[in-house]
Amino acid sequence: MERNLTNDVQLVTTQTIEIDQELRLESGRLLGPLTLAYETYGTLNDTASNAILVTHAWTGDAHAAGRHSEEDRKPGWWDNMIGPGRVLDTDKYYVICSNVIGSCKGSTGPTSTNPQTGRPYRLKFPIVMVRDMVRAQKLMLDALGISSLVTVIGGSMGAMQALEWGIHYPDMVRSIIPIAGTGRTSPMAIALNALARQAIYNDPLWKKGNYKPEHQPASGFALARAVGHISFLSEESMAMKFGRRFSARDGLFDFFGQFEVERYLEYNGNSFPARFDCNSFLYLAKALDLYDVSWNFSGMEEALERLDCPSLWFAFTSDWLYRPEQTEEVVDVLQKANKPVTYHLIDSDYGHDSFLVEPEKFTPYVVEFLRQLEV
Amino acid sequence: MERNLTNDVQLVTTQTIEIDQELRLESGRLLGPLTLAYETYGTLNDTASNAILVTHAWTGDAHAAGRHSEEDRKPGWWDNMIGPGRVLDTDKYYVICSNVIGSCKGSTGPTSTNPQTGRPYRLKFPIVMVRDMVRAQKLMLDALGISSLVTVIGGSMGAMQALEWGIHYPDMVRSIIPIAGTGRTSPMAIALNALARQAIYNDPLWKKGNYKPEHQPASGFALARAVGHISFLSEESMAMKFGRRFSARDGLFDFFGQFEVERYLEYNGNSFPARFDCNSFLYLAKALDLYDVSWNFSGMEEALERLDCPSLWFAFTSDWLYRPEQTEEVVDVLQKANKPVTYHLIDSDYGHDSFLVEPEKFTPYVVEFLRQLEV
DSSP: OGGGGSOOOOBOOOEEEEEOSOEEOTTSOEEOSEEEEEEEESOOOTTSOOEEEEEOOTTOOSOOSSBSSTTOSSOOTTTTTEETTSSEETTTOEEEEEOOTTSSSSSSSTTSEETTTTEEOGGGSOOOOHHHHHHHHHHHHHHHTOOOBSEEEEETHHHHHHHHHHHHOTTTBSOEEEESOOSBOOHHHHHHHHHHHHHHHTOTTTGGGTOOTTSOOHHHHHHHHHHHHHHHSOHHHHHHHTTTOBOTTSOTTOTTOOBHHHHHHHHHHHHSTTTSOHHHHHHHHHHHHHOBTTTTSSSHHHHHHTOOSOEEEEEETTOOSSOHHHHHHHHHHHHHTTOOEEEEEEOOSSGGGHHHHOGGGTHHHHHHHHHHHHO | OGGGGSOOOOBOOOEEEEEOSOEEOTTSOEEOSEEEEEEEESOOOTTSOOEEEEEOOTTOOSOOSSBSSTTOSSOOTTTTTEETTSSEETTTOEEEEEOOTTSSSSSSSTTSEETTTTEEOGGGSOOOOHHHHHHHHHHHHHHTTOOOBSEEEEETHHHHHHHHHHHHOTTTBSOEEEESOOSBOOHHHHHHHHHHHHHHHTOTTTGGGTOOTTSOOHHHHHHHHHHHHHHHSOHHHHHHHTTTOBOTTSOTTOTTOOBHHHHHHHHHHHHSTTTSOHHHHHHHHHHHHHOBTTTTSSSHHHHHHTOOSOEEEEEETTOOSSOHHHHHHHHHHHHHTTOOEEEEEEOOSSGGGHHHHOGGGTHHHHHHHHHHHHO
16 A cells, blocks of 8 residues: 555556558668557546657667566656656556667567568668657557647657657647757767767677677677767766766776776666667667758758647757757747747756756646646 | 978977986886977077977877978978967977877887886886876976976867976976866766777777787777767867768668768778877876876865966867866966966867867967067
8 A cells, every 4th residue: 555655656567569560661661560669657538638658768668657566676767757746647647658669678679570581680670760760659559549649758869759749740749848859960969879889880799780689799889878878968967976086996097097987987888788789779879860850851941830739848058969059949940930839948967868867947847838738 | 492481390300308317207106218209490599598388289299390301291280380470489489399208109108118128118107197298398308408488388188288387397487378278187078088998998909008019909999089089079060060961972771871970080080090009099098087287286276376477278169078167267266366367268169179270269369478478
């Protein structure tokens, strides 16, 4: 009974749905049949009008809230946002989160079996764009009988998906909430992903993607993750967390002696290959690099002209990966087109990761935005 | 005769000086005898009172100006600053630039022969700090009969050396001009160097520093250089130079297809091992990480209290490696201590590299500063 006193989502299970059809990707290639992993929290109402789609970032998954077992040490990645009485209130909303295609967390991706060969796709997997991920989500929602979304909300790559939802399924989406996003990935972000890629390619264990699952190119992959990690943090958050402290275990004048920040990056990088597939990481990095809302439109104006619903945007002052200017570029176009758009620049020291670390800084605006939608 | 019509420094040769003494390093270890590579431009006057010391950055060298031969394609790294009638006017000043210890460009470093073993030091080379580099430069100037410097000027690691000169040899230095510097390296800068280090350590050819000079760990070293390269650029300069252009040679949906920015980083990284030693790169990265002007003082205030001469500081708006705030931290302390300090925040889009790319943005202030010194 004790757990009922909390506001936690109760125990949840990741479910999968099989979609027996081929999806034509932006590249022109076909992908299918598709499997999508997803979780749901709350209850779909009789009119199926209370669904919210939560979209995840690069290495995220369908497990946005709750715990998989009583022993689970950590809840889902946005658990502080989702639950009874929380921002995405599961007493009111039916919240759905699905793993994107291209990932390795239950949805069809490079680790899945290629139906044409009976073996894992690996680098035979087609390049997917964020638009393709959203198209696959649409097929999933169709199969689940959901034809209306109160909102689509997500950070980083999740923000890209939210925007694509608003543009490509305007009849289905009542609002979108892109957080720490961008209308098109900057050359700086691409350059950082290029470092991550090269770190993996340099690892002899990578074998052009033909490593065995139990023998990932761990050194290169750990370094690639560390590149990402740095870009998610900020000067300020590093200063707060590590400063210039030198590892107590090392000698300052030892060649291999480390500062705390270095030890942290190494540790976190090394723990990563155990929970993510390297090829998936590369495919999703590619999807991030290729992201441009104006893809297949004449420009950003034409693309954003299709966004009819209210949109609520957040950027963070210390985010240097997808800088506030990048959100503002999109918001400016929407404002000039007289679209119903709201933008908040949130003062946070936690860099790109602010949307995960300090949700309380922006959630009051989300609550109010959702309340207004009901009116 | 045609060359005399130009303002170029004429042909120059890198010279070396042998200092037959052991330098006690900050680590407590002894290093010696020492070799220092240097170049000079202009003529030392009768009273030896017109000398200027130019200090170089991470992978720089003594070759700051002029050409080594008529066929030389590229002049020295700060040629646009040094020459007859230029900012550092060789009709007036005797300009000296020396390669730091720890480097591989002629001064004692990891590629030098360890007198105790008769073989290259490699990782037996002691950790050197910027303060040690400056101490070695002092021995060199002593040997050259120079006991007074009009100024010490340099960018990045060169700025650190200029500051150390001002603090540790106040009787010898009449002014300092630190550009794009910092009073202490930030955890972000350390984290980026950590990526570079790990890229090298991951390369099986590195062999803990015991590679043959002709078989450097080229893949890892190229990646390490690319990390540095990114940190020297800025969001703006990358947008100007590359934007989101995709390589014309690649297919957008090819797994190995590259954006222009990625191709550029790879190309530049790959050309680097031919002109720099990997162990030296690592030792100098370590010196950068360890840099803290307050090292062996009670704090920044006590360290900077020793700076008596006028100092002229520049930071660049788009520099995210050593951010303007880091220069301002030092300048604030100097101002509070009523030191003669001048600071200019220069609006430039070229990131940390601005001091090399857009000198015209700050050189008028340097010219005026040097003119005032004469009064």
